[in-house]
Amino acid sequence: MTAAPRPTTVGEAGSVGKGRTLPAGAADTAPGPGKRSWRGTFGGEALSGYLFVAPAVVLFAVMGLYTVGYGFLLSFASWNGFMPHWTWVGLDNYADLLWRSPIYAPRVRSAGLNTLWVMIAVPVLTVMVSFPLAVLLNRARRMQAVLRSVFFLPYVTSGIAVFFAWQYILQPDGAVNLLLGQLGLGSLQQPQGWLGNPDTALPTLIVVTVWSAVPVSMLLYLTGLQTIDRSLLEAAELDGAGWWRTNASVVWPLLRPITAIVVLLNLRDSLQGFQTFLVMTNGGPGDHTNVLGLEAYSLAFLKQLRPTLGLASALGWLLFAAALVLALINLRALRSKT
Amino acid sequence: MRIPFARNVRLVALAATTALTLTTLSACGGSSDSGGDSTSLEMWTFKQSHVGALRAAAEEFKKETGITVKIEAYTPDDAYTTKLQSSAKTGNLPDVLEVHSDGEDFVLGAAGVAADLQDEIPDSWSGRFQEAIKGSGTVTAQKFKESQAKDSTFKGVEQDQRFSVPLTAGTFGIVYANKRKLADAGITEAPATWEEFLDAVEATHHKDPKTGGISLGLKVKSTGLTWVLQPLAFAQLGKQAYWDLFGKDKATDFGSANGTKVLSMYDEITPYWMPGSQSLTIDEADQAFAQGKSAFAVGGTFTLAFLQQNGMKADDVLAFGLPAPKGGAVPDRALGPLALTGLSLTATSEQPENAKKWMEFLSGTDVAANFAKASADLPATELGADSAKVLGPALTSMMESFEGTEETTYDPSLNDFRPPGYDQDVAGEILTDLSPLGRETPAQTGAKLRGLNSDYWATQ
Structure with a gap:
């Protein structure tokens, strides 16, 4: 806490439309319009301000701009992470990934198709689960905080360990098959495990991804629900709308911006995320659960030191471009409907 | 009016922030901390099972030379x-690295990370290694040719350069059988042929369909290919026909009758x-x-160490090389030994002479024998007449699978018959998709x- 007096803003009139912040008592000594001195710009207050900002700027320059720039340049090169020099290949990496290479292009297409399924299923299922859950939680009269914590648990505990735990649950002798057997639903058991059958592996991974995405989405919906004016809900009730109709026709439309955010976040995660897939299946069995994020990781680190880091970087930039397009579409949709 | 305290607080805050930032940034750089101390070396390994044995050797080395060696493990391989x-x-490498022999060492050498040991290994040192692998780590004419390929991972090396000396030897395609499960199924001897092997698996599987099968880490995608199919195909077809499976000729490649034949055999499991x-x-x-969930496991000579780490005793298992088919072209096929891991000296080591002393120390017969006992892994050093006593029956029986001629030995280190850049994964x-998923036929897989x-x- 500082003991210094609050600053006052001066110079609204005639200061090229921009107010300058000066300490109280300094206004009378401040240079007038057009008289901004070097000392005013770089000395004293300004200098300490710049110095305060400098660490963040330096950190961003080193950790952000440098790495982003480095990665972008790498996408035009061939390198294995060890060789002293990069080999410049121009746009070859992009061409190889998109259509030219008989080795890489088909893999990218196949991974792209799997990614598309994930991008469709995860946002839809997440909304389908988290919205009703938030509505029910919002109505809970007792233990709301406890329930909220319980439902938030998957997010707090998410990580490699949880994915390993899921793996054990989904094994041939894991809890899911055991439970199905106990319930007399043996025909639904997966003898090769839920991750060992190509028909169930991708849907299972989608379910696990949704499980870890629901908590944040539910909290977002819950926040939205608590900002809805109660008078609107009461008006709907007075007009004879039941619980279902109120939620479908009043609450759901009002929470459309939240839905847009939830969808956008999950689309981005589905497009770029790969941890679940790496830990639980490594894209297998075979290549049946390979996704684009995992393919990029694999090109970077799992190619036995082949010079494929440039390809990995190019794929990363393609994913970035796709994410940007999705964000713009989402933003546009959000603007037009709210 | 300003209160001086506020200014001081601000300056302190500024100084603290700047210091933290500089600390963070400086953490991004740095160099190996072993460099400053002339009696301290650092070595990294990717084999957890080697850590204990290496540390024990390091203690002996310190007693002999006064030089401390700090061993660090980073696992898994990736x-x-x-x-x-x-x-x-970031210039933060140790003095010595354990590396995958005849692959990773060349990559590191091409990148200038590993030092060239071409004239640094006298005969008195290299003569300690097993004959078949004594030159491991050297860029042979064949390896130099491979380095010239477009996608070679070690482009830039020169013939006769040497980037590692061998530490451990062994091979892939070793089958481990649970003796108790075999006995329960009425089997007392290791199967001698592929057909007998299938009969044995059928017997243990029949006894207990849930825990009587074969386990192999097929999530690592190349294991089925390199540990089972390839040695099997070599034995069935002979060396040249096996090489031709990977060639350009459609009459003899995987899509041919030969390809379908070996894929059908693989499909039998x-x-x-x-x-x-x-x-x-x-x-x-x-x-x-190790937990008894399968009766057989396919691995390499190095697998025994891991099984022991997981509670199995060497006496609990029967180990043998993947058997060859009875009617195949090479019914007495051997599994060629290769240097599995080696030791590379980093080019940035500030104590190359001490590092070389340590590397040579590890190749000593007594040290290697102790290393083998502690790690349950085959050392690259020739242990002589006492090897059976030192290694125990399981490792000794694995070494028996190495015995063959050039024509009858499947050598997993040869790659030049495959297209350059070939990705086994x-x-x-x-x-x-053929096995275990059963979604394709052998002919479709061959195509x-x-x-x-x-x-x-x-x-x-």
């Missing part, structure tokens, strides 16, 4: 590679995989075997493998 990449960039093998890593599959993915090989040849 994490180790990433660690090497980042440390090479499909009913006997341990449930869920396709979702297990190599370690998980070996753990499953992609081929392994195709093979998984896909032919397509893959053609694509690789076409990109050259």
Whole structure:
């Protein structure tokens, strides 16, 4: 806490439309319009301000701009992470990934198709689960905080360990098959495990991804629900709308911006995320659960030191471009409907 | 009016922020901390099972020379590679690295990370190694030719350069059988042929369909191909016909009758995989075997150490090389030994002489014998007449599978018959659809493998 007096803003009139912040008592000594001195710009207050900002700027320059720039340049090169020099290949990496290479292009297409399924299923299922859950939680009269914590648990505990735990649950002798057997639903058991059958592996991974995405989405919906004016809900009730109709026709439309955010976040995660897939299946069995994020990781680190880091970087930039397009579409949709 | 205290607080805050930032940034750089101390070395390994043995050797080395060696392990292999990449960039490498022989060492050498040991290994040192692997780590004429390929990972090396000396030896395609499960199924001897092996698996599987099968970490995609199919195909077809499977000639490649024949043989084990093998890593599959969830496990000579770490005793298992088919071209096929891991000296080591002393120390007969006992791994050093006593029956029986002629020995280190840049993982993915998934027939799988090989040849 500082003991210094609050600053006052001066110079609204005639200061090229921009107010300058000066300490109280300094206004009378401040240079007038057009008289901004070097000392005013770089000395004293300004200098300490710049110095305060400098660490963040330096950190961003080193950790952000440098790495982003480095990665972008790498996408035009061939390198294995060890060789002293990069080999410049121009746009070859992009061409190889998109259509030219008989080795890489088909893999990218196949991974792209799997990614598309994930991008469709995860946002839809997440909304389908988290919205009703938030509505029910919002109505809970007792233990709301406890329930909220319980439902938030998957997010707090998410990580490699949880994915390993899921793996054990989904094994041939894991809890899911055991439970199905106990319930007399043996025909639904997966003898090769839920991750060992190509028909169930991708849907299972989608379910696990949704499980870890629901908590944040539910909290977002819950926040939205608590900002809805109660008078609107009461008006709907007075007009004879039941619980279902109120939620479908009043609450759901009002929470459309939240839905847009939830969808956008999950689309981005589905497009770029790969941890679940790496830990639980490594894209297998075979290549049946390979996704684009995992393919990029694999090109970077799992190619036995082949010079494929440039390809990995190019794929990363393609994913970035796709994410940007999705964000713009989402933003546009959000603007037009709210 | 200003209160001086506020200014002081601000300055202190500024200084603290700047200091923190500089600390953070300085953490991004740095160099190996072993460099400053002339009696301290650092060595990294990717084999957890080697750590104890190396540390024990380091204690002996310190007693002899006064030089301390700090051993650090980074596992699994992928994490180790990433660690090497980042440390090479930041100049933070140790003095000595354990590396995958005749592959990773060349990559490191080409990149200037590993020092060239070409004239540094006298005969008195290299003569200690087993004859078949004494030159391991050297860029032979064949390896130099491989380095010239477009996608070679070690482009830039020169012939006769040497980037490692061998530490451990061994091979892939070693089958481990649970003796108790074999006895329960009425089997007392190791199967001598592929057919007998299938009969044995059928017997243990019949006894207990859930825990009587074969475990193999098929989540690591190339294992089925490199540890089972390839040695099997070599034995069935003979060396040249096996090489031709990967060639350009459609009459003899994987899509041919020969390809269908060996893929059909591989497919014979499909009913006997341990449930869920396709979702297990190599370690998980070996753990499953150690826990009694399968009767057989396929691995390498190095697997025994891991099984022991997981509670199995060497006496609990019967180990033998993957048997050859009775009517095949090479019924007495041997599994060629190769240097599995080696020691590389980093080019940035500030104590290369001390580091070389340590590397040479590890190749000593007594040290290697102790290393073998402690790690349950085969050392690269020739142990002489006492080897059976030192290694124990399990490792000794594995070494018996090495005995063969040049024509009858399957050598997993040879690669020049494959298209340059060939990725075994992609081929392994195709093979998984045949076995264990059963989604493709042998002929369909052969056609896909032919397509893959053609694509690789076409990109050259």
